[in-house]
Amino acid sequence: MVKQLDYHQITEIFTRFRAVDAEPKGELDHTNAYTLVVAVALSAQATDVGVNKATKELFKVADTPQKMLDLGIENLTEHIKTIGLFRQKAKNVMKTARILVDDYDGIVPSSRAALEGLPGVGRKTANVVLNMWWHVPTQAVDTHIMRFGNRSGVAVGKDVVAVERAIEDHIPAPFQQHAHHWMILHGRYTCKARKPLCSTCLIRDICAFEEKNLD
Template identity: 85%
Template structure:
């Protein structure tokens, strides 16, 4: 396993990320907390691009929990059947929407515990919603962050919870709000799984990855 980078090196890495992209944004399209929650839940084992394509028309007619219930499970399936695991996801979205209507007055709760209690919502989904909608400096560790964190030495850990903790412990406080977006985007477009673009990477001199692709 790669060694965890020191504080000053991590500070320099995120200073560069911030200079290149001061306000990084998530790529899932949404209009409110509910559509963000649904989009993130649908994105499990799917691409953001694929989810955005499926939800473009869906969110025009079902942008609240009650409207989603009115659409119904079969109606929802018609919109999301291009997404992996769509039947199970449709069931969860309908169950989630019912709970939001019955227990939360149709509003999305702003606590991690409440979010995680909803069907189809795990820690990662809850953290994304808390970060993107309520600007809580949470860290949603996906495959891109897990790969980048361990390759680079920015956040080393054997599982997603360990990497999340490493991010919180090692990245300076002023970068915590946007940290997961910088890492997701870097992992998605530069520090790719099969052929990382090390030769054009803005932190290649600081990264601990031994198998750098410098072609």
């Protein structure tokens, strides 16, 4: 396993990330907290591009829990049928809409525990919603962050919880709010799984990855 980078190295990495993109944004389209919850839940084992295509028309007619219930599961399924695991996701979206209407007056709760209690909403989804909507410095660890964190030495850990803790423990406070977005975007577009673009990477001189692709 790659050795965890030190405070000064990590500070330099995120200083460079911030210089290039001071306010990184998530790539899932949404209009409010509810549509963000739905979009993130739908994105499991799917691409953001694919989810955005499916939700473009969906959110025009169902941007609240009550409107989703009124739409019905058959119409919802038709909207999201191009997304992986769409049948199970449709069931979860409808169950979540019912819980939000019955238990929360149609309002998305702002606590991690309450969010994780919704069908199809795990820790990652809860962290994304808390970060993007309520600006809580939570860290939503996905496959891109797992890969980049462990390759580079920025956040080393054997599982999602360990990497999340490593981010919280090792990345300086001024970078915590946007840390997971910088890491996701870097993992998605530069530190790719098969052929990382090390030759053009802005942190290649600090990154601890020994098998750099410099072609």
